[in-house]
Amino acid sequence: MLIAQGYTQAPNTLSQKEMKEGWILLFDGKSVSNWQSASGKPFPTQGWTIQNGTLIVKPVPGSQNGGDIVTINEYSDFEFMVDFRTTVGANSGIKYLYTNYEKGGRLGCEYQILDDNVNPDAKAGIDGNRVCGAFYDLLPPLPNRKVNAVGEWNTARILLKGKHVEHWLNGIKILEYERGSETYMQALAKSKFKDVVPVFGMVPKGRILLQDHGTEVWFRNIKIRSL
DSSP states (O other): OOOEEEEEEOOTTOHHHHHHHTTHHHHHSOOOTTTEEEESSSSSSSSSSETEEEEEEOOTTTTTTOOOOSSSSSBBSSSEEEEEEETTTTTEEEEEEEETTTTTEEEEEEEEETTTTOOOGGGTTTTTTSSSSBTTTTTTTOOOOOOOOOTEEEEEEEEEEETTEEEEEEEEEEEEOOOOOOHHHHHHHHHHHTTTTTTTTTOOEEEEEEEOOOOOOOEEEEEEEEE
């Protein structure tokens, strides 16, 4: 079992051990060369900014927001980690297996990022499937999750190996599921993605997406390794 490790080195760096394990930085604190607009255009010039080694998405008053960003590369089996920090009422997410569906458009499975205490989306789903750490609109996290307070850093980890997927939060596994399983399909049938073609979440590969939902969220230590 792969265990999430705490950071003992400077932010946005890899240790010798991580490099040997095949980790790759997707953000070094300065460059966004690994990212582009979700529509395939260059990285947004507004809405997203780099400040003190942190990638920040902010609403743009009186203007169109920057929009979601995605990795240049696609991934299949992988382990992904990122630190995130929310603001009051924040709503964002990490989407994986993000691709363009035949019916439904550009979609991905979403690891929800949310200020559960203020944002109403926390109570809008079914049995908690829209709270922080959930598989958005499909599966809720376990009650063992520990979400740090607004303004404090959290660490998200997503493990995908074949049909097996895990969501981790701050070193604790909070959700585990098998794509295409009976439980998965039952949840999908109740979700907004039930009519997507091909079957939502069953694609073999896709990009990683960081979501612009019109609120301020901070990201750092963004890294991935293929499995």
